[in-house]
Amino acid sequence: xxxxxxxxxxxxxxxxxxxxxxxxxxxxxxxxxxxxxxxxxxxxxxxxxxxxxxxxxxxxxxxxxxxxxxxxxxxxxxxxxxxxxxxxxxxxxxxxxxxxxxxxxxxxxxxxxxxxxxxxxxxxxxxxxxxxxxxxxxxxxxxxxxxxxxxxxxxxxxxxxxxxxxxxxxxxxxxxxxxxxxxxxxxxxxxxxxxxxxxxxxxxxxxxxxxxxxxxxxxxxxxxxxxxxxxxxxxxxxxxxxxxxxxxxxxxxxxxxxxxxxxxxxxxxxxxxxxxxxxxxxxxxxxxxxxxxxxxxxxxxxxxxxxxxxxxxxxxxxxxxxxxxxxxxxxxxxxxxxxxxxxxxxxxxxxxxxxxxxxxxxxxxxxxxxxxxxxxxxxxxxxxxxxxxxxxxxxxxxxxxxxxxxxxxxxxxxxxxxxxxxxxxxxxxxxxxxxxxxxxxxxxxxxxxxxxxxxxxxxxxxxxxxxxxxxxxxxxxxxxxxxxxxxxxxxxxxxxxxxx
Amino acid sequence: xxxxxxxxxxxxxxxxxxxxxxxxxxxxxxxxxxxxxxxxxxxxxxxxxxxxxxxxxxxxxxxxxxxxxxxxxxxxxxxxxxxxxxxxxxxxxxxxxxxxxxxxxxxxxxxxxxxxxxxxxxxxxxxxxxxxxxxxxxxxxxxxxxxxxxxxxxxxxxxxxxxxxxxxxxxxxxxxxxxxxxxxxxxxxxxxxxxxxxxxxxxxxxxxxxxxxxxxxxxxxxxxxxxxxxxxxxxxxxxxxxxxxxxxxxxxxxxxxxxxxxxxxxxxxxxxxxxxxxxxxxxxxxxxxxxxxxxxxxxxxxxxxxxxxxxxxxxxxxxxxxxxxxxxxxxxxxxxxxxxxxxxxxxxxxxxxxxxxxxxxxxxxxxxxxxxxxxxxxxxxxxxxxxxxxxxxxxxxxxxxxxxxxxxxxxxxxxxxxxxxxxxxxxxxxxxxxxxxxxxxxxxxxxxxxxxxxxxxxxxxxxxxxxxxx
Numbered sequence: 004x005x006x007x008x009x010x011x012x013x014x015x016x017x018x019x020x021x022x023x024x025x026x027x028x029x030x031x032x033x034x035x036x037x038x039x040x041x042x043x044x045x046x047x048x049x050x051x052x053x054x055x056x057x058x059x060x061x062x063x064x065x066x067x068x069x070x071x072x073x074x075x076x077x078x079x080x081x082x083x084x085x086x087x088x089x090x091x092x093x094x095x096x097x098x099x100x101x102x103x104x105x106x107x108x109x110x111x112x113x114x115x116x117x118x119x120x121x122x123x124x125x126x127x128x129x130x131x132x133x134x135x136x137x138x139x140x141x142x143x144x145x146x147x148x149x150x151x152x153x154x155x156x157x158x159x160x161x162x163x164x165x166x167x168x169x170x171x172x173x174x175x176x177x178x179x180x181x182x183x184x185x186x187x188x189x190x191x192x193x194x195x196x197x198x199x200x201x202x203x204x205x206x207x208x209x210x211x212x213x214x215x216x217x218x219x220x221x222x223x224x225x226x227x228x229x230x231x232x233x234x235x236x237x238x239x240x241x242x243x244x245x246x247x248x249x250x251x252x253x254x255x256x257x258x259x260x261x262x263x264x265x266x267x268x269x270x271x272x273x274x275x276x277x278x279x280x281x282x283x284x285x286x287x288x289x290x291x292x293x294x295x296x297x298x299x300x301x302x303x304x305x306x307x308x309x310x311x312x313x314x315x316x317x318x319x320x321x322x323x324x325x326x327x328x329x330x331x332x333x334x335x336x337x338x339x340x341x342x343x344x345x346x347x348x349x350x351x352x353x354x355x356x357x358x359x360x361x362x363x364x365x366x367x368x369x370x371x372x373x374x375x376x377x378x379x380x381x382x383x384x385x386x387x388x389x390x391x392x393x394x395x396x397x398x399x400x401x402x403x404x405x406x407x408x409x410x411x412x413x414x415x416x417x418x419x420x421x422x423x424x425x426x427x428x429x430x431x432x433x434x435x436x437x438x439x440x441x442x443x444x445x446x447x448x449x450x451x452x453x454x455x456x457x458x459x460x461x462x463x464x465x466x467x468x469x470x471x472x473x474x475x476x477x478x479x480x481x482x483x484x485x486x487x488x489x490x491x492x493x494x495x496x497x498x499x500x501x502x503x
Numbered sequence: 504x505x506x507x508x509x510x511x512x513x514x515x516x517x518x519x520x521x522x523x524x525x526x527x528x529x530x531x532x533x534x535x536x537x538x539x540x541x542x543x544x545x546x547x548x549x550x551x552x553x554x555x556x557x558x559x560x561x562x563x564x565x566x567x568x569x570x571x572x573x574x575x576x577x578x579x580x581x582x583x584x585x586x587x588x589x590x591x592x593x594x595x596x597x598x599x600x601x602x603x604x605x606x607x608x609x610x611x612x613x614x615x616x617x618x619x620x621x622x623x624x625x626x627x628x629x630x631x632x633x634x635x636x637x638x639x640x641x642x643x644x645x646x647x648x649x650x651x652x653x654x655x656x657x658x659x660x661x662x663x664x665x666x667x668x669x670x671x672x673x674x675x676x677x678x679x680x681x682x683x684x685x686x687x688x689x690x691x692x693x694x695x696x697x698x699x700x701x702x703x704x705x706x707x708x709x710x711x712x713x714x715x716x717x718x719x720x721x722x723x724x725x726x727x728x729x730x731x732x733x734x735x736x737x738x739x740x741x742x743x744x745x746x747x748x749x750x751x752x753x754x755x756x757x758x759x760x761x762x763x764x765x766x767x768x769x770x771x772x773x774x775x776x777x778x779x780x781x782x783x784x785x786x787x788x789x790x791x792x793x794x795x796x797x798x799x800x801x802x803x804x805x806x807x808x809x810x811x812x813x814x815x816x817x818x819x820x821x822x823x824x825x826x827x828x829x830x831x832x833x834x835x836x837x838x839x840x841x842x843x844x845x846x847x848x849x850x851x852x853x854x855x856x857x858x859x860x861x862x863x864x865x866x867x868x869x870x871x872x873x874x875x876x877x878x879x880x881x882x883x884x885x886x887x888x889x890x891x892x893x894x895x896x897x898x899x900x901x902x903x904x905x906x907x908x909x910x911x912x913x914x915x916x917x918x919x920x921x922x923x924x925x926x927x928x929x930x931x932x933x934x935x936x937x938x939x940x941x942x943x944x945x946x947x948x949x950x951x952x953x954x955x956x957x958x959x960x961x962x963x964x965x966x967x968x969x970x971x972x973x
Contacts (some may be wrong), residue, residue, distance in 0.1 A: 073884070075963045116857070116924070138887070142878035149872055156921055164921065171913055179906035186891040186902070 006056065008068040011082040014049040014092070015129045018042050018099070022122035025115060032114045036107060039118040043100040043125060050096030054476070057089055062479040064198070065089075067135065078195050081135040086480030090332055090473055091132045091259055094339045097462070098251045099125045102244040105347045105455030109243055109354060110158055117158060121244065124150040128252050132259060135197040137185045141178070144220075144260075147253060148174060151245065158242040166240035173233035177223035184216035188268075201267055201487075214272035217264050218280075224257030227280070227317055228287035231310045238306035239359075243350030246302070250309050251343035255335045258316045262328070262484070266320070270488040273321070280321040281407070285414045288314035292421035296428070301352065302359045304429055305345045308385065311418055312338045318415055319400035323488055327403020328481045333473055334396035337466065341384040341393060344459040348378050351452050352433070355445045361429065366438030367445070374448040375434045377456040382430050384463040386423040392466035510561040510569040513551040513577060514614050517584075520547030521610035528603025537592070537601045541939070544588050544606045548613075552581045565685050566627040567618070571968045572755065575820050576620040576747040583739045583827045584613040589943030590831060591732035594838040597935060600646060600730070608645075609736060612638035616740050620747030625674040625684040625705065628748055632670065632712065635744045636663050639737045643729040655728025662721045663711070670708025676701030686756040694763050702764065705752065706771075712745035713801045714738075714794075716775040723782075726794035731846055734790060735834030738797040739827045746804045750819055754811045761811040768809035769901050775802030776908040783915045790848045792915055793833055796874060799912065800826055806889045806905060810896040813969035818888035821965040825885040825954055829873040832947030836867040838940050840932060847932045850919055855928025863934070864923045866948040871920040873951045876909045881954035884962070 021042020025035050057065060067083035084092060103121070110117050127150065130143030148171055156167035189195055191209055205213070223230045234254075238246050266273045291311030298304040316338065319331030349359065351374060356363055368375035380391070387393035397419060405412035466473055508515070524540045531539075555577050562568040587609055595601045615635025622628035640663060644656025674684055680698040681688050692698055711718040726734040753764055779799030786792035804826070807819025839860065840847040857864035873882035886909065893902040954961050 071959065072957075073959045073962050075959070075966045113857075142883070145878045145883070149868075149877055152917065153921075153924065157924055167921075168914070168917065171917065172910060175913060176907075176910045179910055180903075182887065183890060183894065183899075183902055183906060186887065186894050189891065190895055 004056070006053070006066060008066055010049060010053070011066060011068045011084060011133055014046055014053070014096070015082065015126055015133060017045040017049070018122040018125035018129070021045075022119045022126070025118045025122065028115075030115055032111075035114055035118050036103070039122055040100060040103050042122055043096070043103060046125065046129065047096040047100055050093050053084060054089060054093045057084075057086070057476050059475040060479045061086060062483040064135070067198075072136070072139065076189075076195075077193070078138045079136045080139060081196060081198075082130075082133040083135040083198075084133060086477035087262060087332060087484070088132045088259070089476055090336045091255055092129060094255070094336045095125065095128050095132065095252055097458075098247060098339060098343050101343065101455045101458055102247040102347075104451050105247070106242070106244040106350060107451040109350060113157065117154070120150040120153055121248075124154070124248060128248075128256065131256050137188065137195045137197065137200075140197075141182055141185060144256065145175070145178060147256070151249065151253065154245040155237060155241045158245065159240040161240070162236070163240045166236040169233050170237035173223055173230075177230075178220040180216040181220035184213045188213055197267070205268060207271055210269045210272040211275075214265065214269035214276065217269070218261065218276070221257040221260040221265060224260070225254055225313050225317060226257070226310065227283050228290055228310065228314070229283075231287070231291075234310060235303050235306045238309070238346075239300065239302045243346060243353070246346040246350075247343040250306070250346060251339035254309060254313055255339060258313065258320065258331065258335055261317065261320055262331070266323075266484055266488055274323065274488055277321040277323055280317055281404070281411050284314045284317035284321065285411055285418075286314075287311065288318070288415050288418035289421065292418050292425060296421070296425040299361050300359045301361055301364075301429065301433065302346070302349050304361075304425065305342065305349060308345070308422065308425070309338070309342055311422060312342070312385070314418065315397055315400045315415065318404050318411065322400070322403040322407040322411075323485060324403040324406045325482055325485050326399050327407065328485055329474060329477060330396050330399025330401075330403055332477050332481065333392075333466070333470065334400055336473065337384070337392040337396040340459050340462050340466075341381055344381040344456060344463070345385060347452070347455055347459070348374075348381060351448065356441060361432050364433040364439070364442060365436045366434070366442055368434040369438050370442055370445050371448050373453060374456075377453070377460050378434065379430065380460045380463055381456070382426050384467070386426045387419055390464070390467050392463050392470070395467060395470045506564065507561065508563070510558060510563055510567065512558060513554040513581075514617050516547055516551045516554060517581075517610050517614050517617070520544060521607045521614070524603050524610070525607035528607070536603070537596065540603045540606045541588055541592050544610060545585055547610070548581045548585045548588075552578060555581065562623065565687060566624045567621050568623045569621060571970070572747070572751065572816065572820070573621040575965065575968045576743055576823065577617045579820070579824050579827055580613055580616045580620070580740060580743045582824075583736070583743060583831065584609060586827075586831045586835075586943045586946055587732065587736035587740070589939050589946070590735055590835045590838055592939035593935070593937035594730065594732050594940065597841070598646065598730070605642070605645060608638035608642050612642070612736075612740060616744035616747070619744040620751065622748060622751065623686050625677060625686070629667070629671055629674060632708070632744070632748075633667060635741065636667070636712070639741065642733040642737065643725055645733055646730050649728075651728040652730060653728075655725045658721055658728075659725045666708045666711035666718065669704045673701045673704025673708065676704065686752065689756050690759070694760055699763060702752075702757075703767070706749065706764075706767070709745045709749050709752075710771060712741045713749070713804070714741075714798045715771050715801045715805060716778045716798065719775065719779070719798045719801070722798055723791045723794040726797075727788060727790045727848070731790070731834055731838045731848070734794075735831050735838075738793070738834065739830050742797070742801060742804060742826065743823050746801075746808065746819060746823060749805075749808045750816050753808055754816050758811065765809055765811050765896075768805060769898055772802050772805035772809050773901055773904045775799065775805060776904055777802075780908040780911045784911065786915065787850055788848055789837060789850050789853070789919065792850065792919065793830070796912070796915070797830060799908065800830070800874070802908075803886060803889055803905060806893050806898075806901060809901065810889075810892040810898060812892060812896050814888070814892035814895050817965040817969040818885075818892045820968050821888055821961060822885040824961065824965070825873070825881040825951070828947045828950035828954070829870045829880075829882055832866060832870040832944055832951060833874065835940060835944045835947060836863050836870070839863055839934050839937055841935050842929075842932045847929075850922050852929055852932045853919060853923040854926040856923040856934065859928060859934045863944065866944055867923050868920040869948055869951055871916040873955065875912050875916045879955045881951045881958070883955060884958045888962075
């Protein structure tokens, strides 16, 4: 049975309603947290319902919702879910309650403002993944910035003001040109409707410029090397929940944009530019891993690992093969889960030690065995060990990349090895060895911390051992998209290394 | 020639109310009189608004025209005046400036703006411009005991007179070429150097009122010295009048000369956006910052003029409405702050506002986000429409300058919003309860949010402007 179309609006705006309730409720922290959690659980319930009932084999949009928004210009309120957006919607709906629970008592000042911003952020992220109108998409895309700016700037650590502004300026500078491209696209085609745009074909002469403007916005958000310099600062300075959302979801907005709009609207241009993206992705994979290894700050290490792992997503996307794209989609979800969990781990450590320096830790496993066990699963997932979700995703990406060009796959595989190196090195330094006096005094893992990590570890094992439900739901949409790119792009790739 | 006065009824109502307030204030000297004048002013503005809504298009001789553009901009001017009255009330009482003249001057100035956007004749435009300006000079110096305020008034008056003189000289040149000061005759004029020079001087005079670069130098000093509510009002109303007149003069009356004036206007718009935004980055005084911000916004509005097409005209009208709401709101929050009986106007004075007045802080953050042009606030779609109009006119570079300077503006708008949410409040800075200003802020915030979330009706309304033009 197909659910009613308003279910999408309900999913997107349930957190916003929660934000309004939190804003109006009296300032009792536990009550406010309860409302916020309830609102995000409502969205999670709807997302789970959609995920379960989504028919595998559906190549197009399963549910769409449409209403006039600015009728005078044909700007519509259009939402839709298909096999590409569904996994990301599910991930979003999962990560927000997990982040709320995992940092239940981590924020003690201005709890009300904190929760309002977090819930507004959830609405904006969900809207970004579901919007099928370019202006509406841009509205949600940019609406993410202000809540995130304040989350970093108000509840972050020492250099928060700098990091927050840098995050804002980088992402906005990238996206304003996309705004002009949206306007240009409208003037050329007369519509902002994504489905109408993909039904026709965008003039080839325009595709190059428009794709460049869109891709720049997305590449900064991903972030693709060399546009990543905002990321370590923002991720490191943000409060734990902010880092979880930032790494787990906001980066996915960039990769999702590349898939949905980059490939979807501009197949020819995307095809022509794919060698550049593949190269930058591989550079990012290796560079991010190398720099992560050099970090002395746990959170910065995790931040740089994101640069490396997001390289895999871009590699899979621009391999333009079904395996690569399916792997990229799954890897978006995987990275959201594993890096979200990594940042929760770092948050647990920081809550106790009030430092993120690797040298300050040692022997945590002796003092907090449950925490160490959960952490190991998370690290294995991030290092893509078989049995975890990371393995499935990265394997598919490498397979897809190999079919495009063995060299890229070979170089990227080096990144898998490197990520095992820096992650296991981190585990050894933090969890094993003799506990330092400070570590010995650590309070045990709290219930809410254990719960949030356990949920994510369960997801890691689920996708790692039985990825079928995830892959089956996106398979048809991925096939359709890859075919569309292959059909519309008859121009040969400027770089001869690829096997089409 | 018909001398039907019907099209002028809205202006006549506002003028009458202004006179009643001015005379009444000299007669009635009781305590409640101030509120009575405020309510009377609001009722008068509402009545004029209703008349604008109902009045059929028409004209008064060859001087004055009431068409879609005039109706739309007059409605904006009336709304701005109403919020301007609300924002001023509590401040004036607190500062011991509670005199009826304030309302009277504000209303007369509004009449000036209403006449400016309806002028079909350059000389009539000059008279309307002076009707707008002279009360603004007085409002800038309304705090008679403050030297800052006196200085602001004098500076504004001297430079403003200079600009008016240039405008008048331009009118003379145009008259010399076409034998008329009517805009109707201009439509048939062939481009020639004296004509373009005359038009250029008229543009200079109007650009001064709109605070466009390079005629913007007065703005920061005047805004800093003027009482906050006066600065709030003049920053918006003068732009409604000046940009409205520019729209009527250039895209509406001189569409056949677009190639002649478009490069000049584009250059002015670009320079205004760049200079305004860059200068605002360096300000620590909030009033100066908002002054440069309003310079920058003159630049965004001028994109609509420079585009020279219908989309540019209605986008500028839309943006004037949005700008009115968000800029009045931004200044309005300032009217709540006080330090030792004086204005607290440093950016750092905002510190701790979130703890003392959460609603005001949230509204301030909203206005800052809207001024930056961030969705889902009204400022976003306003800028989007303007940039789209520029692209439609083939002015890609101007749109690029527009979006990039918007990114720059993040640096100062968000810094101010951030200040409101950080740190303990500054010693000596107090937040004063202000019910009337609170109402004005509520209206501004609601408009800023509503035009952002449900922009459909306002867009349709603004678009009618372009279609109603001949």
